[in-house]
Amino acid sequence: MIRFDNVSKSYPKQSRPALRDVSLEIEKGEFVFLVGSSGSGKSTFLRLLLREERASHGRVHVLGKDLARLSNWKVPHMRRQLGTVFQDFRLLPNKTVAQNVAFALEVIGKPRGEIRKAVPQVLELVGLGGKEGRMPGELSGGEQQRVAIARAFVNRPMLLIADEPTGNLDPQTSVGIMKLLDRINRTGTTVIMATHDQQIVDQMRKRVIELDQGRLVRDQSRGVYGYQH
């Protein structure tokens, strides 16, 4: 599903590379936590997956495709098989919940009938049944994140990438979001989640990948957030 072969990434004007010689493999259906302090290279890792950046060295394979060889005009099609969720939700404030989710399908040209069917279905799945007509501003943070997850999942992606999805939420709400991500994972979707939330990682007991200064320092199945020092 995902393979990194000796991947390094350095940005221009920065002497220290953001990722150094990272090699790993993630199988279909896995749930993976990506942990590490700020500046450890988590964001770069996710940006490489999304092909927002290209690796400086090494190969990145996502969904069986070598991203270095993927031409620019094919990138959008690749991204349709990925779902993305962010800490700041990134909802459109002037659209309703249902419109926000529908937007993701409209802009990739899905037929209207399909959109009309898929949107209520996915909103039901994330636990927002009955709130289709609300505006994002009227919702709690947890509910907004559910809308964002619904939008990421409505096209049934093979891979869901979550960049600190619980970063803005209180612990109790976070648990709800994690349950939702777990449920999505159980449908067969691979989930990669970057997080700083120690409690969540320790509770879920999933595979943990830790980056430190761009290096892969730990890859542990059923791991915890960090070693006890």
Added chain:
Amino acid sequence: MRAQFVLSEIGVGLRRNLTMTFAVIVSVALSLALFGGSLLMNEQVNSMKGYWYDKANVSIYLCNKTDKANFPSCAKGAVTDEQKKQIKADLEKMPIVQDIQFETTDEAYKHYKEQFGNQPLATVVTADQMQESFRVKLKDPTKYEVISSAFQKRPGVQTVEDQKDTLKSLFNLLKYMNWGALGVMFLMLVVALLLIVNTVRVSAFSRRRETGIMRLVGASSFYIQVPFIAEAAVAGLLGGALACVLLVSGQQFLVNDLLATHIDVIRFIGWSAVLTKLPLILATGLLMPALAAFAALWKYLKV
């Protein structure tokens, strides 16, 4: 491509940047109106050229009594009848000559009075001071040199003058004015294009949240860019339509109602010339801003 979705996006964009859109429309309209205007002006000048050049003659002025002092070529005094006959005979022999007319001093005086009758100088000029002349019409008006070289140095001939030269300087003036108008148009066009580029960037910036999401969920760059390009194209098309209105009303009120009724000498170009320019102006109004928008987005909305 969902047309309804794209249309609503265009509407939102145009309304959000209402002032900028207005500026784009006006500047596109003005530059395209100038463009069309100078095209028509050019056509007008060409049609006048054809008309006047056709009437233009080569004049061979003959010496009169008073020219002896003023023109070295007339040092031997006024032209004799013998010389006149000889010139006429030689002209008739030349294959390039189509028509020859002789203008007597009296006729010349009459024409002079018609043209300059009101000026103080005209009151002191007498018929004696006028020259007799041959008005020669050529089959090919550009071959003026043939006549000039044959008759310039001949006894009894004062000067050989191509009327076309006089007209030429007039038409050159018109041509330079037309170039000036084209220059102004070009500057206006640059202003319009810069405005469009700026408007599109502002538009892209104010919708960066939407476009960011579109990129994430895998919308093709075509889909992302189309609303912006269409926005510019719609504004440009409105500007083009406005330019057409300006040209049509210019033809109606300025040319047909005003100029044509007061100036009889010039045959003004008609509606067909104006109407054939309109599609070109509309197409330019549509395509040029669209291309400008596309260029502006090139850097901003990368995958």
